[in-house]
Amino acid sequence: MKQNKKDYLKIILWMVLGGLGGAIGMIGMLYIKESTVGYTLFSDFANFFIENIFYVQLGLAILTYGMVSYWLKKAKRLKEEARIETDEEQDLFDEKLDKLLNSSLLVNSVHLILSFMLFGIAFDDRNPLFWPSLIIFLLVSFVESAVEVHIVRSIQEHDPMKKGDPTSTKFHSVWLDSCDEAERTYIYKVGYHAFITMQNVLMWIFVATLFIKFIFHTGNLTILIVGGIWLTNQLAYFYYAAKENRDMTSVER
Structure with a gap:
């Protein structure tokens, strides 16, 4: 019974803390809405961002592809130059290769999600470069899907035990079964x-x-x-x- 009371008190405490946090957040939002300066700055920034969102898409794509290309080339060079003679060297090689491939996959996946978000924002009357935004979105979607397939194939090449076709809808279940x-x-x-x-x-x-x-x-x-x-x-x-x-x-x- 005492434990139940403690549980109830903890729940009430979390609700109170949540209510306080919510009240502070609402006051902050009301301030932004009622503040002429704050609202104007927010509106001006939003308009500027939407009007120039194509350049944001382009810059983010160049940055992402630069990072991913660097890591993939480094991984390829690592495999070509590998001279493994002991188990310790094999473990070190595996760790370095996994880090490069996983970093590439992470950045590639994050950029794909950001690309969807940016295109959603770009779908706006205030965007004077809507069609270029659409084109770069489609290119990014294709290229990043191809890059993801390439990374998975590289992992499978290094570890033949990993199975599955990365272009198949059953890939994740087949991959999991092969682990x-x-x-x-x-x-x-x-x-x-x-x-x-x-x-x-x-x-x-x-x-x-x-x-x-x-x-x-x-x-x-x-x-x-x-x-x-x-x-x-x-x-x-x-x-x-x-x-x-x-x-x-x-x-x-």
Whole structure:
């Protein structure tokens, strides 16, 4: 009974702290809205950003491709110049190669997401270079998909045990099946931490969209979209948890 009271008090405490944080955030948003200087600066920056978003897309693409190309060339040179004679040298080689390929994959994936975001912003009447923005978005989508396939092929070339066609819809399940037990455990742990992080992030984004609706009268669409993503994330976790539990039960029988 005492433990239950402590749990209830902790829940109330977190709710109070959340309410205080929300109140501070709402006051800040109201200040920006009511402040002529703050609102003008925000509007001017938004207009300037949208009017020049093509150059942002172009600059980010050049920066990304420069970094990824450098790492991939370095990985290729590392494989060509490798002279491995001991297990220790093999482990060091694997570590260096994995770092280069994973860094390339990370930057490539992040840029692809940013490209979608920038194109969404570029789809605006204030953008005088909409068609160039569309063209660079399509080019980025194609090139980065090709780069991702190339990176996966490079990983498979280094480790033939890794299976799966990166252009297939079944790639992730085939890749997971080809991993050993330690690699699967690593993937499961990373996936769980990613799920928990997304739960917390989506909750705060939902709260932010709620405040924005009240202050800027943006309507209910953003609430439905963020809430739908939050709900999907939660249901997907429990769906795959139940599926995994059924598979384990059937194997035991």
